[in-house]
Amino acid sequence: MSLQTPTPATTTGLRRLITGGLLRYGLILALIAVFAAFSAATPTFLTLANLQSILVNNFTLLVIVSIAMTFAVASGGIDLSVGTAMDFASFAFVSLVLAGQPVAIAAIAGLAAGAFVGAFNAFLISGIGVSPFLATLGTLFIGRSVQQLLTNGGNPVYLPPNGVPEAFRFLGHGAIGGFPTPLAIAIVVIAAVAVVFARTRFGRVILSIGIQPGVVRYSGIAAPAHVAVTFILVGLIAAIAGLILTATVTTYIPSSGNAFLLNAIGATFIGTTLSPLGRPNVAGTVLGALLLGIVANGLLLTDLNFYWQQVGTGTLIFAVLALSFINRKAAGSV
16 A cells, blocks of 8 residues: 655645644743743743742732723623723721721722722613723723822822831731732632633623624523623722732732733733634633733843833734734635
8 A cells, every 4th residue: 555645735724723722822832932941041930939929919909900891702702901990909908907997998998999990880781882992991081080189189008117017017017828919819819700701691692692692682691791790890800909019019009900901902812812702811820920920020131122022022912913814814724
């Protein structure tokens, strides 16, 4: 029996299949490449202290905010006010602790403040019909002004060093089962949202709304109610990051949550490259946040000018998204 020579069509199809597979996992390859590059470029990158710093200082807060953003994008929208939800939660948390309230009560109030921001967005989007982009952009501007008014022009609110309750300190600097408390909370948030998307009807409806809103509407499902709940959850998850941030620095700084906005958007859309359909997903968002965290840490260790660090991060985001576009185009032509 003789061996058959592959036809040009077979060879082309195989090449497309291999190329498409490599491009689909471009995020993982980029993560490995960036990790290897910084390991070779900076001797302190691979130290245990620095790796822990990446997880706790660069990854934890970003991944929580990015998971919140993933919820919004999965529903076919976006939330530009996740930083506002963080800030409102932070302000309520610090203010009540400073007033002598128990940490648990202050934390619940902080979560409620973040959920209130989400509920306001839900009212604008599902109740009035404003687009998510415009609604959350308006909330961002309103929230920034409210914070200025509450703090007499943007003055930080500090907790005195000798007045920090132990439970408050534990939230930012403690450990649970060997994991730093912030990282342990992030793991719980990631797992919970992954279960919602994979195992619950609510999660499947949200994903369906993001893909085919018209079909969901005509099927009799209350899409506006699901979207409203989604944005309330976005505010609530972002509030968790606000509490952790405040407990870490023992200070509320107005509008500090907005520093996470662009990276959260970047991590979410980088994460879509892990999906064959280019859809938001928890695993991709986690890897996207980890990639941006590693890049931020590595560029800082190289003593590169801050503005060049932003150029490097932006270029990386563009490259990964470009690979995703090429992947989907190649997949469509197979």
